[in-house]
Amino acid sequence: MKSDIDRLMAEHDLDAIFVVGAANHNPAMVYFTGLAHLTDAYVLKKQGEDPVVFHFPMERDEAARTGLETKSLNEYDFEELITEAQGDRVIAAGLRLKRIFNEFGVQGRVSVYGFGDIGEFFGLFSRVRDLLPKVEFVHESPIRSVLKLARMTKDDSEIDRIREMGKITVDVMSNVADFLTTHRAKDGVLVDRQDEVLTIGEVKRRINLWLAMKGAENPEGTIFAIGADAGVPHSVGLDHQPVELEKTIIFDLFPCEPQGGYFYDCTRTWCLGHASDEILQTYQDVFDVYHEVYASIEAGKPCASFQDLTCELFQARNHPTIKQNRQIEEGYVHTLAHGVGLDVHEAPWFRSEASNTDMLLPGSVITVEPGLYYPSRGLGVRLEDTVWVRPDGTLETLVEYPMDLVLEVPSV
Amino acid sequence: MKSDIDRLMAEHDLDAIFVVGAANHNPAMVYFTGLAHLTDAYVLKKQGEDPVVFHFPMERDEAARTGLETKSLNEYDFEELITEAQGDRVIAAGLRLKRIFNEFGVQGRVSVYGFGDIGEFFGLFSRVRDLLPKVEFVHESPIRSVLKLARMTKDDSEIDRIREMGKITVDVMSNVADFLTTHRAKDGVLVDRQDEVLTIGEVKRRINLWLAMKGAENPEGTIFAIGADAGVPHSVGLDHQPVELEKTIIFDLFPCEPQGGYFYDCTRTWCLGHASDEILQTYQDVFDVYHEVYASIEAGKPCASFQDLTCELFQARNHPTIKQNRQIEEGYVHTLAHGVGLDVHEAPWFRSEASNTDMLLPGSVITVEPGLYYPSRGLGVRLEDTVWVRPDGTLETLVEYPMDLVLEVPSV
Numbered sequence: 040m041k042s043d044i045d046r047l048m049a050e051h052d053l054d055a056i057f058v059v060g061a062a063n064h065n066p067a068m069v070y071f072t073g074l075a076h077l078t079d080a081y082v083l084k085k086q087g088e089d090p091v092v093f094h095f096p097m098e099r100d101e102a103a104r105t106g107l108e109t110k111s112l113n114e115y116d117f118e119e120l121i122t123e124a125q126g127d128r129v130i131a132a133g134l135r136l137k138r139i140f141n142e143f144g145v146q147g148r149v150s151v152y153g154f155g156d157i158g159e160f161f162g163l164f165s166r167v168r169d170l171l172p173k174v175e176f177v178h179e180s181p182i183r184s185v186l187k188l189a190r191m192t193k194d195d196s197e198i199d200r201i202r203e204m205g206k207i208t209v210d211v212m213s214n215v216a217d218f219l220t221t222h223r224a225k226d227g228v229l230v231d232r233q234d235e236v237l238t239i240g241e242v243k244r245r246i247n248l249w250l251a252m253k254g255a256e257n258p259e260g261t262i263f264a265i266g267a268d269a270g271v272p273h274s275v276g277l278d279h280q281p282v283e284l285e286k287t288i289i290f291d292l293f294p295c296e297p298q299g300g301y302f303y304d305c306t307r308t309w310c311l312g313h314a315s316d317e318i319l320q321t322y323q324d325v326f327d328v329y330h331e332v333y334a335s336i337e338a339g340k341p342c343a344s345f346q347d348l349t350c351e352l353f354q355a356r357n358h359p360t361i362k363q364n365r366q367i368e369e370g371y372v373h374t375l376a377h378g379v380g381l382d383v384h385e386a387p388w389f390r391s392e393a394s395n396t397d398m399l400l401p402g403s404v405i406t407v408e409p410g411l412y413y414p415s416r417g418l419g420v421r422l423e424d425t426v427w428v429r430p431d432g433t434l435e436t437l438v439e440y441p442m443d444l445v446l447e448v449p450s451v
Numbered sequence: 452m453k454s455d456i457d458r459l460m461a462e463h464d465l466d467a468i469f470v471v472g473a474a475n476h477n478p479a480m481v482y483f484t485g486l487a488h489l490t491d492a493y494v495l496k497k498q499g500e501d502p503v504v505f506h507f508p509m510e511r512d513e514a515a516r517t518g519l520e521t522k523s524l525n526e527y528d529f530e531e532l533i534t535e536a537q538g539d540r541v542i543a544a545g546l547r548l549k550r551i552f553n554e555f556g557v558q559g560r561v562s563v564y565g566f567g568d569i570g571e572f573f574g575l576f577s578r579v580r581d582l583l584p585k586v587e588f589v590h591e592s593p594i595r596s597v598l599k600l601a602r603m604t605k606d607d608s609e610i611d612r613i614r615e616m617g618k619i620t621v622d623v624m625s626n627v628a629d630f631l632t633t634h635r636a637k638d639g640v641l642v643d644r645q646d647e648v649l650t651i652g653e654v655k656r657r658i659n660l661w662l663a664m665k666g667a668e669n670p671e672g673t674i675f676a677i678g679a680d681a682g683v684p685h686s687v688g689l690d691h692q693p694v695e696l697e698k699t700i701i702f703d704l705f706p707c708e709p710q711g712g713y714f715y716d717c718t719r720t721w722c723l724g725h726a727s728d729e730i731l732q733t734y735q736d737v738f739d740v741y742h743e744v745y746a747s748i749e750a751g752k753p754c755a756s757f758q759d760l761t762c763e764l765f766q767a768r769n770h771p772t773i774k775q776n777r778q779i780e781e782g783y784v785h786t787l788a789h790g791v792g793l794d795v796h797e798a799p800w801f802r803s804e805a806s807n808t809d810m811l812l813p814g815s816v817i818t819v820e821p822g823l824y825y826p827s828r829g830l831g832v833r834l835e836d837t838v839w840v841r842p843d844g845t846l847e848t849l850v851e852y853p854m855d856l857v858l859e860v861p862s863v
Contacts, residue, residue: 059569064476064670067570076672076687078796096780097684113778118804126806128592153569157471158479158562160569161576162590178574180540244666247709251663254656258476258670260488260710273509275488297659298672366525368508384490392530394538 040194040402041070047185048086053177054147056090056186058082060155062105064258064299066381067152067186072105074298082107083143093139115139129159133167146173152186182386191378191386192402197301198427198437201379201404204303205425205438207253208292212307212440214249215242215290219282224312225451228281234451239263240278246292255294259383262291262306269308270414272373272421284312284448287322287418289410293383302383303437304406306423309446318418321411322444325420328352328409332375338401338432342376345399346391349375349409358411362391372412376405379425403428404437452606452814453482459597460498465589466559468502468598470494472567474517476670476711478793479564479598484517486710494519495555505551527551541571545579558585564598594798603790603798604814609713610839610849613791613816616715617837617850619665620704624719624852626661627654627702631694636724637863640693646863651675652690658704667706671795674703674718681720682826684785684833696724696860699734699830701822705795714795716818717852718835726857730830733823734856737832740764740821744787750813750844754788757811758803761787761821770823774803784824788817791837815840816849 048056058067062077071082071090077098084090094102096113103109115135124130140146151164164176179185193201222229222237229237243261250257264276266286282288291306308325310318332349350362350371359370378385387397387405399405405428410421424436460468470479474489483494483502489510496502505522506514514521527547536542552558563576576588591597605613634641634649641649655673662669676688678698694700703718720737722730744761762774762783771782790797799809799817811817817840822833836848 061671063672076674076685078671078685095685096778097785098686100680100683100686116777118777121804121806128594128806129590151570151573155566155569156593157565157567157569157572157576158591158596159593161563161573161588162593164573165577166590176573178541178578179570181568181571181574182540184570244664247663247666247668248660251659252656254659256659256668256670258668258710259473259490260475262488268512271509271512273488273490273507274512298670365528365530366508373509392533394533394540 040192040197041189042194043189043192044084044185045087047188051179051185052148053150053185054086055145055149056082056084056152057149058152059160060153065154066190066385067154069300069381070186070190072107074296074300075105076101081139083139083145085143085145091143129162129166132163133170136163136167137170140171140174148175148177150177150179150185152184182388187386190380192400193380193404193427194402197380198404200296200301201303201425202437204255204294204296204301205305207250207255208294208303208305209438209440210253211246211249211294212290212292212305215246216309216446218242218245219309219311220446220448222282222448223451224284224448227284229284229311229448230451237282238278239265239276239280239282242282243276243278250294254297256297256299257294258299259293262289264289264419266417267414269419270412270417271419272410272412282311285310285315287318287420289419289421291421291423295383299381301381302379304379304383304423304425305440306408306421307440307442308420308422308444310444311446312448314445317416318420319444321413321418321420324353324356324358325409325411325422326442328356329407329422332409333407333426333434336399336407336434338399338403338428340399342387342389342397342399343391343395346375346389350391353409353411369413369415370411371409373410375409376407379404379406399428401428401430401432452604452609453601454606455601455604456496456597457499459600463591463597464560465562465597466498467557467561468494468496468564469561470564471572472565474513477566478602478797479566481712481793482598482602484519486708486712487517488513493551495551495557497555497557503555541574541578544575545582548575548579549582552583552586560587560589562589562591562596564596594800599798602792604812605792605816605839606814609792610816612708612713613715613837614849616667616706616708616713617717619662619667620706620715620717621850621852622665623658623661623706624702624704624717627658628721628858630654630657631721631723632858632860634694634860635863636696636860639696641696641723641860642863649694650690651677651688651692651694654694655688655690662706666709668709668711669706670711671705674701676701676831678829679826681831682824682829683831684822684824694723697722697727699730699832701831701833703833703835707795711793713793714791715849716791716795716835716837718820718833719852719854720832720834720856721858722856723858724860729828730832731856733825733830733832736765736768736770737821737823737834738854740768741819741834744821745819745838745846748811748819748846750811750840752811754799754801754809754811755803755807758787758801762803765821765823781825781827782823783821785822787821788819791816791818811840813840813842813844
């Protein structure tokens with residue numbers, strides 16, 4: 040968590056953290072600034088010192104509201120720097136960086152963070168190296184950088200915010216279940232009172248509406264995938280398609296706080312009207328594995344071990360798994376879990392790979408999401424909750440929601 | 452526009468374009484793929500050849516829907532590459548890139564694009580250089596790269612999409628005006644029928660709701676800033692504050708297609724109940740300058756010339772401008788305009804700087820947004836429309852909306 044940053048910087052021999060980009064939809068920046076209308080800013084944090092935010096003058100009030108020490112970029116006259124850089128804006132930005140680093144005594148090992156224009160910043164940091172001979176830009180592991188390690192565990196205020204998003208998420212799930220079951224079954228699809236066919240697009244439009252009403256944003260969209268589409272984990276469902284009966288519907292909802300704050304992640308699998316024996320059996324296998332794995336998860340163990348266990352449990356039920364064949368596209372084809380926070384997918388990671396050394400730490404927020412995928416049979420099942428590994432190491436599903444498979448709908 | 456890419460690549464001596472990141476909220480990627488649920492992908496486009504999208508296997512159907520040639524990243528076994536890279540994931544990603552580049556015969560000058568994790572990709576592209584001796588990673592100007600130059604002009608399908616967002620934007624503006632004027636004036640603020648004070652937060656909640664209903668997303672939030680806050684161009688307004696009467700309200704709305712497609716950008720300044728002579732005069736000056744500048748804008752001239760003209764027009768009305776003093780915080784303090792497209796702020800740029808060589812080209816979509824800011828007097832005024840420079844060089848405001856200043860509200 041945030042209070043670990045200085046310790047982690049010391050352990051990783053990092054003298055400074057330098058964050059670039061906007062203060063929205065930018066986890067590293069938002070981690071320091073909170074959500075703010077800063078369209079383009081820097082945060083500089085030296086080891087053992089408080090972070091400073093550098094902002095454009097038009098955004099001075101927004102910068103002040105971050106509660107951080109602020110510095111206007113107006114103090115470094117960019118037009119003058121462009122002249123000095125003979126018209127080259129990248130070099131001018133580099134010269135500005137040089138002035139900032141000199142003024143704040145930044146030298147040694149510096150790591151760069153932020154979500155932004157890759158080409159622009161690759162150019163800037165590549166070319167600025169010559170201007171800053173006393174700075175070494177460190178290339179941290181993208182999955183085990185100091186900030187990602189800090190973000191891997193959450194403090195109470197972060198848990199509260201994730202839980203709030205969870206309440207909104209399951210409220211909207213409930214709204215969707217209600218909405219679907221006010222429809223009727225006709226010719227294999229759902230229709231409304233005027234016999235109009237309900238489409239996936241209309242369901243998604245409502246989802247965005249309900250999320251907005253409750254104060255959430257849905258920047259990455261929703262998975263509402265039916266039948267064969269549900270058999271491919273990241274197929275999202277096509278807007279023009281009707282909501283079909285008696286097929287599995289994977290409904291995966293992962294909204295965040297407006298402008299890109301904390302996420303929640305939850306999946307239910309539904310079947311409208313009636314479920315075949317094949318669907319019931321596949322669902323039961325996922326349901327059982329979910330509960331067996333959940334019961335086995337405890338802090339202090341390697342994350343990959345829970346993926347291994349999940350594969351073993353599915354294999355014991357005669358399902359092929361990714362552990363047997365990494366190229367697999369039927370059976371259990373993905374990993375059990377991922378961290379959830381300012382990114383919907385973040386550390387810790389659960390891949391069963393020798394290179395994955397992530398341990399499950401108290402304070403983590405993770406998904407638990409086993410699934411089975413048989414696109415050739417037109418079905419997929421996934422069950423997912425977002426779970427807090429409490430400081431005492433026990434698990435708590437942040438917000439409960441029923442796991443019923445079949446939603447009853449009347450026939451016309 | 453898109454059909455210019457190969458010509459621009461030839462002019463800029465670029466052998467290949469390499470785009471990284473997700474296919475949402477990532478302009479360079481979305482420009483090629485359209486909006487798609489690709490959480491992490493590559494697009495490779497060699498000069499004179501069609502682009503290829505590299506995707507994860509779980510997202511194969513989403514990749515296929517882009518209409519581009521597709522290639523599964525499963526074909527490059529990452530676990531094997533990690534072993535080869537002795538556990539270093541960045542080097543493993545570099546080795547994958549090497550295989551892809553070799554397989555597709557990529558060499559020479561390559562430019563990197565995309566919106567993503569700066570630290571991760573700075574590390575990747577810095578370290579992959581040694582693995583790809585025949586590739587030169589080109590550092591293009593961040594504001595005049597091949598893709599940004601291509602995106603600077605829009606084809607008809609892009610204009611249609613921006614105009615659709617414009618219709619939603621002004622519809623919501625209209626909803627907000629209606630909503631405000633159903634309230635009543637009491638003790639200097641708006642109250643509802645139960646005498647409950649209307650807050651900025653409630654107005655913004657409604658805005659997000661109406662945008663979601665109409666099928667738009669609001670990833671960067673809304674500026675709804677009153678009085679002294681309106682005097683600072685990018686102050687967004689505080690949620691807990693009441694909607695005050697007789698002060699200028701800058702309402703700047705800039706939503707986009709869901710998951711990060713095309714934007715629209717529109718600002719109106721309102722005053723509830725009654726406007727003082729000072730507000731009326733300031734508003735009139737902005738209104739007049741808006742129309743004078745608008746009438747002067749034509750294709751083929753330097754963009755900076757329109758900023759110069761705007762400054763002259765404001766100075767003639769005795770307002771200080773950024774042309775007289777770059778550090779100014781009162782008067783006319785920003786630039787007249789910017790391009791609008793997959794980014795809310797994009798080329799062409801209108802800064803009055805020697806280094807700004809952008810010409811206004813037919814096919815551009817730009818804002819026109821003069822404003823006056825006097826935070827010390829508790830007021831700010833801005834008027835902004837999104838305007839298409841048509842192929843014949845004439846201007847067309849994409850969607851009209853009235854410029855009334857005063858919104859009448861009954862008193863309690």
